[in-house]
Amino acid sequence: MAEYKWPDADKRTLIGKRISRTDGPHKVSGHARYNSDLNRPGMLHGRLLCSPHAHAKITSIDTSAAEAMPGVKAVYIIPDPDREIKWAGEEIVAVAAVDEPTARDAIRAIKVVYEVLPHSVLDTDPKAVGSLARPAQAQKVGDPDKGFAEAEVTAEGLYGMPVITHCCLEPHGSVIEWEDDKNLLVHLSTQAVSSIAAAMAPVLEIPAANIRVKQDHIGGGFGSKFGPDRWDFAAAQLSKKAGGKPVKIFLDRDSELMVAGARPSAYAKVKVGAKKDGTITAWQSESWASGGQGGGGSPPMPYIFNIPNQSKQHTAIQTNIGPQRAWRAPNHPQACLITMSALEDLAAAIGMDPLEFFLKNIELTGPRAEIYREEFQIAADLIGWKKNWHQRGDKTAGPIKRGLGLSLHTWGGGGHPSDCDITIQPDGSVELKMGTQDLGTGTRTTVEIVAADTFGLPMGVVKVLIGDNRFPTSGGSGGSTTIAGVSGATRRAALDALDQIFAKAAPALGAKPEDLEAVAGTILVKSNPAKRLTWKQACSKIGQVPITVRGKNPGPGKLGDSGVGGVQMADVSVDIETGVVRVNKIVAVQDCGLVIDIKTAESQVYGALIMGVCSALYEEKIMDAKTGKMLNPNMEFYKLAGIGDIGDLVVHMMTGKGYDERGVIGLGEPPAVSPYAALSNAVANAIGVRVPTLPLTPDRVLAALAKKGGSNARI
Amino acid sequence: MSDEKKPDKQGLSRRGFLKASGISLSVPLVLNYRMVKAAGAEVKVLGPGKAPIQLTINSKPFTAEVEPRVTLLEALRNDLDLTGAKRVCDRATCGACTVIMDGKPVYSCSVLAIEAQGKKITTVEGLMQGERLHPVQQAFVDNDAQQCGYCTPGFVVACKAFLDKNPNPTPEEVKRGLGGNLCRCGTYVGVRAAVLQASRGRKGGQRG
Ligand code: FES
Numbered sequence A: 001m002a003e004y005k006w007p008d009a010d011k012r013t014l015i016g017k018r019i020s021r022t023d024g025p026h027k028v029s030g031h032a033r034y035n036s037d038l039n040r041p042g043m044l045h046g047r048l049l050c051s052p053h054a055h056a057k058i059t060s061i062d063t064s065a066a067e068a069m070p071g072v073k074a075v076y077i078i079p080d081p082d083r084e085i086k087w088a089g090e091e092i093v094a095v096a097a098v099d100e101p102t103a104r105d106a107i108r109a110i111k112v113v114y115e116v117l118p119h120s121v122l123d124t125d126p127k128a129v130g131s132l133a134r135p136a137q138a139q140k141v142g143d144p145d146k147g148f149a150e151a152e153v154t155a156e157g158l159y160g161m162p163v164i165t166h167c168c169l170e171p172h173g174s175v176i177e178w179e180d181d182k183n184l185l186v187h188l189s190t191q192a193v194s195s196i197a198a199a200m201a202p203v204l205e206i207p208a209a210n211i212r213v214k215q216d217h218i219g220g221g222f223g224s225k226f227g228p229d230r231w232d233f234a235a236a237q238l239s240k241k242a243g244g245k246p247v248k249i250f251l252d253r254d255s256e257l258m259v260a261g262a263r264p265s266a267y268a269k270v271k272v273g274a275k276k277d278g279t280i281t282a283w284q285s286e287s288w289a290s291g292g293q294g295g296g297g298s299p300p301m302p303y304i305f306n307i308p309n310q311s312k313q314h315t316a317i318q319t320n321i322g323p324q325r326a327w328r329a330p331n332h333p334q335a336c337l338i339t340m341s342a343l344e345d346l347a348a349a350i351g352m353d354p355l356e357f358f359l360k361n362i363e364l365t366g367p368r369a370e371i372y373r374e375e376f377q378i379a380a381d382l383i384g385w386k387k388n389w390h391q392r393g394d395k396t397a398g399p400i401k402r403g404l405g406l407s408l409h410t411w412g413g414g415g416h417p418s419d420c421d422i423t424i425q426p427d428g429s430v431e432l433k434m435g436t437q438d439l440g441t442g443t444r445t446t447v448e449i450v451a452a453d454t455f456g457l458p459m460g461v462v463k464v465l466i467g468d469n470r471f472p473t474s475g476g477s478g479g480s481t482t483i484a485g486v487s488g489a490t491r492r493a494a495l496d497a498l499d500q501i502f503a504k505a506a507p508a509l510g511a512k513p514e515d516l517e518a519v520a521g522t523i524l525v526k527s528n529p530a531k532r533l534t535w536k537q538a539c540s541k542i543g544q545v546p547i548t549v550r551g552k553n554p555g556p557g558k559l560g561d562s563g564v565g566g567v568q569m570a571d572v573s574v575d576i577e578t579g580v581v582r583v584n585k586i587v588a589v590q591d592c593g594l595v596i597d598i599k600t601a602e603s604q605v606y607g608a609l610i611m612g613v614c615s616a617l618y619e620e621k622i623m624d625a626k627t628g629k630m631l632n633p634n635m636e637f638y639k640l641a642g643i644g645d646i647g648d649l650v651v652h653m654m655t656g657k658g659y660d661e662r663g664v665i666g667l668g669e670p671p672a673v674s675p676y677a678a679l680s681n682a683v684a685n686a687i688g689v690r691v692p693t694l695p696l697t698p699d700r701v702l703a704a705l706a707k708k709g710g711s712n713a714r715i
Numbered sequence B: 001m002s003d004e005k006k007p008d009k010q011g012l013s014r015r016g017f018l019k020a021s022g023i024s025l026s027v028p029l030v031l032n033y034r035m036v037k038a039a040g041a042e043v044k045v046l047g048p049g050k051a052p053i054q055l056t057i058n059s060k061p062f063t064a065e066v067e068p069r070v071t072l073l074e075a076l077r078n079d080l081d082l083t084g085a086k087r088v089c090d091r092a093t094c095g096a097c098t099v100i101m102d103g104k105p106v107y108s109c110s111v112l113a114i115e116a117q118g119k120k121i122t123t124v125e126g127l128m129q130g131e132r133l134h135p136v137q138q139a140f141v142d143n144d145a146q147q148c149g150y151c152t153p154g155f156v157v158a159c160k161a162f163l164d165k166n167p168n169p170t171p172e173e174v175k176r177g178l179g180g181n182l183c184r185c186g187t188y189v190g191v192r193a194a195v196l197q198a199s200r201g202r203k204g205g206q207r208g
């Protein structure tokens, strides 16, 4: 029986090293086929007719002109029992035609009559929206009155961030075809290859087992691409109507931004109190949030710091915008921004260095306190906190003000259930199969690293097959659960397979199976390394029939864990004449247990920081109160950061003793939590006043400066 | 058009090509164009139906029948199955569709296919030298300048065009010169390092 653990540091040949992603050459050459790239034989192009109104009843739909157009092969009215549109951009009719221009013309030929109803798209003031604001039960922890009575200093402020949209560069969509009456082939851009069939089957009234789902690559998901969407079902129906021909529907950019991405907003009026020595005594928050029809849940506040006395009230606001979807660390960025901004304002009110203030209260963070302390020390060195931090408001002459800010975050990241099959052939070739997906996080690369390291083989020998629901089931890629899930399953499969190879090779080596070891392409006798077979020779002892072994997660042995933390510090410059914020530098210090591939892991953190800069400085789903429409459903006005906007980024991964023993833990989400708070705090430190809500655009910065001397200002 | 010597499978014969471009024959056989008078001159008007076009892509001739409103990007992706260039913003903001046209990087979503005729077009698929990655592509791999990879082909082409013009850029020039490509996953740190690695000066390129 294999012992299910990770190899010791000195035995790791690939794990924890810096390895380039294996599908890199495929991606840089343009050969990687995303599902949106597919041109299936006989494929039709689908387009959607979407509602121009944010709230309306559909009185009638006339598709006759579209149906009569040459080249139009199918028209499908998307079922909606109450025929009520709840957000602008909601899909009403789908059309499939021989090419895109024809499909677009057909959409224009459809006549829909609407009875327009009143809408509401604003979420910045719960008092302004009447019954659309739904307050939840107030919550109390400890004795807030006593806590504030004990406080010698209090700070009050408004903090928040608007709804933003995922803006995946590959839009949502699919190519779907009926192979015959009962079998469906689905190429869908998804974070959950193994779960799509079960979600589609009841609606299409075929067994899930008859639905094949495939995806080689996905062009971004970030939490927004789990289930099949209405347009995917529409593609299946259009295909059926068109005799099974493949139908491709990928959203246009405006739809992508309007309906296929939304992270709930969150706003809060916060009051916090502390003693003069920095000890936090009480928290009070009145928060509200929206993410469409369902409102928005309460972010977990106060974030990380378990303040002894709290009183909290949250209100969900219902709006007529595209429905919310999960976003990298749901609810954490909102909670983090609000909490860390409020605490930083409190530190400023006391006149205390926020780093000192956070460390003073670090025990309130619970069992990870010592790790945060260590991470803060490293981050402070990397950004030069001691040298560069100053009290609120850069007092140097000239319009450019510089400031530092910090934040910390946490996440789970335990592994999801995952199965992995490894087949070893008598010729020594190895195949690994898993119904997982690689979101660009490096999943393909990491499972190969794990298998190859276990077998003592170099990269390039193990053939990795993923992205197909015919492969062993693996969980969706959300909640940072993938890496621990797939690496655990792979390691167990590989160890078991290796055991079988040892058993077959042992007689030829005149040793017992348990005395063997896989090292550098050979199977050798531990006590006498000269006695060895090459990997190929050893595998030839298998006989005619290859070995297939299944590994599972969860499973025996401790290969993973849950619970990570990280801290970030930002250095910004703000032009107080123009209001423009420039990022000089961001430092991220992050732990995530045993890192399988340092290179792709760092990329995750860089990416999280850059995404943070995007939404801290630029992103906002701007809704027009009058028309109920999104005003910026395009990438000129829904801005993302470019290569020159991000400053210098420094990533430090906490690895080695004390971290590696925990096993593998997810990483995709945690570093995406803190950038907003770190940047907002840095801006406050630079200009001496809090810019209450994100994004930190020039108009907001100038408005905050105009109010300088307001409740948050300490200059 | 420079490359019409060998009609390949998708190409037209020389005679077919001449017909298609209406150079020597006055009878528009399969053609869908009219001659109209504009500002005193005879002008060829294509459309609104499909018109045959010939494009020179990666030194090979390609033909297709597209409506005049079809962009070069759509023609590449839908008609010629060259899907390296991606459709993302579809209006000249993100650079995912970047190709090189007559030596200059252009957003292929914002060029009409009919207008790309007679130009030399290089797409990401044309950068590899046989089985070998172009140095810019190799640098992208080495510095992990990609995550999901959807922006990557456009970025690779833009970097190649940038380095053709400025083979030895400073880090500052890289930040300014590649502002026309957007990445949602956040790969800019890798891209910066990749460009420096691929530049003539070979300034290391170690990401970080
Ligand atoms: S798709 Fe052409 S620039 Fe964005």
Ligand code: FES
Pocket (backbone or CB within 6 Å): A169, A219, A220, A440, B146, B147, B148, B149, B150, B151, B152, B182, B183, B184, B185, B186, B187
């Ligand atoms: S790598 Fe995903 S968009 Fe750039």
